[in-house]
Amino acid sequence: MNDAPQRDLAALVVPRWGRLVETDDRYEPYRMVGPDGAIVEATSVFFQELLAAGKAPSTVRSYGMDLLRWWRFLHAVDVGWNRATRVEARDFSCWIQLTVKQRRLVRGRSSAGRAASLFSEKAPNPVTGKPALTDGYAPATVAHSETVLRGFYDFHRDAGTGPILNPFPLDPSRRSRRAHAHHNPMDGWARERVGRYRPKVPHRVPRAIPDQRFNELFAALPSNRDRALVAFWISTGARASELLGVRQRDIDPGQQLITVVRKGTRAVQQVPASADAFVWLRLYQEELHGEIPRGRSQPVWWTLRRPRRPLNYHAAHRMFERANAALGSDWTLHDLRHSAVARMARDPQLTLSDVQLVMGHAHLSTTEIYLTPDKDEVIAGVLARHARVAEQREKAAPPPPAPGYDPQALSVLFGRTL
Template sequence: MTDYFRDLQAAGRTESTVRSYGMDLLRWFRFLWAIDVSWDRATRLEARDFCRWLLINGQPDRPHWRSGQPSEPSPSSAKPYAASVRAHNETVLRCFYAFHLDIATGPMLVNPFPLDRTRRSGRVNAHHNPMEPHRKERTGLYRPRVPKRIPRSIPDEEFNEIFAKLPSHRDRALVAFYVSTGARASELLSTLQGGVAPGRQLISVVRKGTGAVQELPASTDAFVWLRLYQVQMGDLIPRGRRLPLWWTLRRPVRPLTYHAVHRMFERVNQLVGTSATLHALRHTAAFRMAEDPALPLTDVQLVLGHAQLTTTQLYLTPRKEDVIRRSWSITLNRVGRRPSGRRPLRRRVIGRRRWMCCSARVSRDRHRPPGRCTCGLPASSLGRAADREVSAASRLGPLACCRDGPRRGVADVDRGDAAAGGPSQPRLSSARSDVDAGLVGGATGPDLARALARERRRCGW
């Protein structure tokens, strides 16, 4: 194991990466010690059982060192490892045994965590299109499928409750910097006292992957809380441009670590009754930046420190809270809307034309009541626009009544123009140009005549 760690260090891997690989290897070695198998004698059967153990048995119940005696673990309360943890463990163990096979360490002949040859045929990325990104075709045999999840952000109401329960100025300054800069938890803790520029509202952090120092813009409130924290601590914090910016509140003061900040945020979540995580503050800042139309997506990528623009595009997905809020607003508007006196607008159906009825005697048009045709057909269903259509059509010449079949009539009013209040012009249509034979004769004339007779008897016209 020492040779493998030396190889990782020589390849430029960070300390956190080496520690993560070591924790995965420790989990594998504990499994081998329990079944009394040496690491260089493990086969594919042990690798299969180990992957099943991660899925079925789950995480062990280890109480905190400050608590009392450990409780008896219960099989029903075991929480299985996440798919991302199991996938990372399989990759680490496959690379570990591949390294020892290359340097010929031990009597091993095969890798117990092989690649799945059935998931690909032939060479890796064969016939690759240069306009598309490379696909991950080198997949392990026991590697689980990791689902693609949408980053979880903290709603504004929940964030306000969490911020109100923060106990100190230091914690308020940390949360304000997290939600305004979008920096990772470990990146913000790497800030030195000389890396703060309140006049320019910039704070310098050390990036996680590259290790480069980058200046990030922050909000004014974050610098106000930072100054209150410095005044509160006074001379307890050592001064120096190369000294850490964040320190513990307990005495003697020590540089603040990631686990201390993580535990602080967990205690606040227990007080509020929420399940937000420390990394969710970064997601919240990313969603707020991506939703701002004045900020290009490439600028958001630079601030967040993403290597690929496709990673930043995940934050263009609508947040669940916003989608639910907009859906509720539409539902409430439809349910709580009072019914108006006007009839709902109907869409025009292609192939069907409704005609206004007018008499051949134009002189009777001046004596008709408003809102009615000269033959008695009420035009209330079409509103005032229909009344204007009848008057305008009567000035164009004698029009036929519905009882005889329309030889020359006015087509239905465009409901969109009538609703918009714009001027509507009458559209004339002749019987020769109409393709619908039912409007020019047949059963349409008698049906309309009977309907008009019933309407006249009802209205007393």
């Protein structure tokens, strides 16, 4: 491996080879095809394995995008997927951390200019305080890609259809021993089995939308449908896809409940919502009365433009982007879920286990993350403490002067009454 020739990754051009195609077949929701339309069998078998393990179609799509990115890199370096070695894995890991997303490439920009944009310092959003996005892949995306590719080659190695050695191995300093050996039950569970080419992902505290900012965002929504959606997201904490999948039979205004299918476990769960959310929902339904199909199995959310179609995630995302553009903010749909759980966690009448159940968290430690105070709240609290201390000092009577000091002279010197 050390004797392998070094590739010039700076001059490497990765073409847009192939694509991931969505099908209407629930047994094969996605296929990866080449430029000639031929199905890539190695990925199709892996997708079937994911579905057999109970993975959702959205997970298959996420894994498929990582595999497509890997296939495009192998096509650029002229190496077959079943002949890839750790040299290709190493070069791919370097390339994906330093390259620019293909959808953001601008004609006429030099490679040096594109690389510089990865590290250019951009000011955070003035409304939300979020750091500006770069033109490269996020560390979480890179880490997810490494995990997917390692699992892909583990599957084909076990099946005897891939390389004997996984191109994406575990960290050599940790793969030789048992994970969590001699673990202290009083300590947290650290991630020990990590890949050799897996980057470190920074720990981020979930960011909730402040109440005042949320009111401004809600006022910028143009329709009753959008207000109903946001009202349900902020009051139930449901994920965007979970709420968009709600059917007419899943709405229970009498008990202020809606039924959602959890994204990960696919469990059916009733979650409470605010009364305001049902009011906005009724106004939206009255506007579309007679224009959408009726039936208990019909979707609740539809497009406002004709022809009416069930509302999907991308259309809802664009709706929220337009509201953000009016305020100059960059909140996301998932920030509404963060805001909902943060509001519940601050309520002294709700226990943390209650919040865990409503949010559908598998572990209580996930819910505990939202107990971490926001940076702005900490700064405001510390400044308020400084103000209280200063006020107490002004009200407190000064101690008597030590023997030998003239009180009148001290009063003139320090400007206070002794």
